[in-house]
Amino acid sequence: MRGISKSFNGQRVLKDVSFAIYPGEIHSLMGENGAGKSTLMKILSGAYIADAGGEIRIDGKPVAIDGPQASKALGVAVIYQELSLCPNLSVAENIYLGREPRSFGQVDRKTMEAGCADVLKRLGAGFTARTIVSTLSIAERQLVEIARAVHANARILVMDEPTTPLSSRETDALFALIRQLKAEGLAIVYISHRMAEIYELSDQVSVLRDGQHVGVLDRQGLSAETLVALMVGRDISGFYKKEHAAYDPGRVVMKVRDMADGRRVRGCGFDLHAGEVLGIAGLVGAGRTELARLIFGADGRTGGTVEVEGKTVRLRTPLDALDAGIVYLTEDRKHQGLFLDMSVRDNINVCAARIDARAGGVLDRRSGMRRAAEAIRELKIRVASPQVNVGALSGGNQQKVLLARLLQMKPRVLVLDEPTRGVDIGAKSEIYRLINDLAKTGVGIVVISSELPEILGTADRVLVMREGEIVGELGGHTGRPMTQEAIIEFATGAAQADAVAA
Structure with a gap:
């Protein structure tokens, strides 16, 4: 791939990227969230069409990849983190999907089952071609995806975060299996945030940053x-400023202990101090959002306690959290936060409806109008x-409407999940100013963000999550400096990987 660029709505997400891979090579692709890894591979798979000016060559010959079928015909197969199998069909039907053999106008299932028996045996599958996919484990379903690629004579296999749902044995x-496929001559592109996996498998590693290719490292380097x-x-x-005073370590506004959901989050706990901005960092799938939803009572938990200003809070529902002074800004404002077909005024006043209710449950609309006007101004x-309907506003203004709603509750604890996702630079600056101003008043604030500069620029202290656990703490009174390098080392397990390598 040479000189590959890609823009969405006028915003360039890939800028003149080049990438090469050879037969029998495992070439890892790394970068922060949003660096462009998946976009580059979606261009190779035909899911996206690259901007004009670049080229893709296979065996030295220029090729046109104008859709998924063209990519498959050239021997490219992609196994995404979210598997694309049909669970109601058999293994053979999934392997042959879209290219079923027919006999007398009917799908020939016997030919399909016989045709994929060899590849299943070669890959060491513990199930048959007749097995219904819904009965298989996640690891076995992933094996079906690989079998489908091998059966279709794929020469380039792209694996996007393949170990996320797997146990250590799986x-x-x-x-x-990856090493076996490498030995058979497949070129394997491996995308992962886990440093130990990169060390173990890679022949070469390419790094993307902010949509650009910034370097290639071989195994020795x-x-x-x-x-x-x-x-x-x-x-x-220079972009962020923390003007609130250093928090008081003696004033704990919220204590979280041993929080768990039985799935993603395991034994998480921390103290949040009055006037503190506490950042929670981690890679995609680390469990940050799941932890926030447990604290807010949005999801059921299997263990753990929450105290607000020394009092244990029973968090059965989000209403319990609101009554305790905990508010939560969801990362998905359009589907889980705003009522897009309602007005700005009504969206701002949703949580304050009980305050405005008079005898008989009639709303005091004048009070709601004053509150909305004040929030719009501030x-x-x-x-x-x-x-105006909130759905007609820009992303940044929608985000501020959602924040305005939460602030009507006069929170003691404010949990912000990706607070500036999808907003322009001006709105980001205003949201950062709001975070700073709220910290000045003594509100305890948790900021969850995939943007490391945002975490470092707003937070007094940072917790790092990996695989559902809090694995590191930086800044504050820990004596450990907050740096992007330190966060990534905790988030990827680089320190442990270096220790194993040594």
């Missing part, structure tokens, strides 16, 4: 320090009138 089995430096590599000074929400 991961070991997958690695053995691979180290945590070099990788982290390539992945980070940008100056964040948060600088750009809207012609409070009566």
Whole structure:
């Protein structure tokens, strides 16, 4: 792939990227969330069409990949993190999906079952071609995806975070299979955030940063320090300002202990101090959002306690959290936060409806109008009138409407999940100012973000999650400096991987 660029709505997400892979090679692709890894591979798979100017060559010959079928015909197969199997069909039907053999106008199932028996045996499958996919484990379903690629004579196999849902034993089995496919001459593109996996499998590693290719490392030159430096590599000074006073470690506004959901989150706990901005960092799938939803009572938990200003809170529902002074800004404002067909005024006043209710449950609309007008002015929400539907606003103004709603509750604890996702730079600056101003008043604030500069720029202290657990703490009174390198090392397990390598 040479000179590959891609833009969405005028915003460039890939800028003149080049990438090469050879037969019998495992070439890992690394970068922070949003660096462009998946976009580059979706261009190779035909899911996206690259902007004009670049080219893709296979066996040295220029090829046109204008859709998934063209990509498959050229021997490219992609196994995404979210598997694309049909669970109601058999293994054979999934392997042959879209290219079923027919006899007398009917699908020939016997031919399909016989045709994929060899590949299943070769890959060491513990199930038959007749097995219904819904009865298989996640690891076995992943094996079906690989079998489908091998059966279709794929020459380039892209694996996007393949170990995320697997146990350690299943991961070991997958690695053995990957090495087998490498020995058979497949070119394997491996995308992962887990540093130990990169060390174990890679022949070469390419790093993307902010949509650009910034370096290639071979196995001999691979180290945590070099990788982290390539992945980070940008100056964040001057954009963020922390003007609130240092928090008081003696004033704990919220205590979380042994929080768990039986699935993703395991034994998480921390203290949040009055006036503190506490960042929670981690890679996709680390469990950050799941932890926030447990604290807010949005999801059921299997264990754990929450105290607010010394009192244990029973969090059966989000209403319990609101009554305790905990509010939560969801990462998905359009589907889980805003009522897009309602007005700005009504969206701002949703949580305050009980305050405005008079005898008989009749709303005091004048009070709601005053509250909405004040919020629009203070948060600088750009809207012609409070009566305008919130769905008509820009992403940044929608986010500020949602924040305005939460602030009506006079929170003691504010949990912000990806607070600036999808908003422009001006709205980001205003949201950062709001976080700073709230911290000045003594509100305890948790900021969850995939943008490391945002975490470092807003937080007094940072907790790092990996695989459902809090694995590191930086800044504050820990004595450990908050840096992007340190966060990535905790988030990927680089320190442990270096220790194993040594």
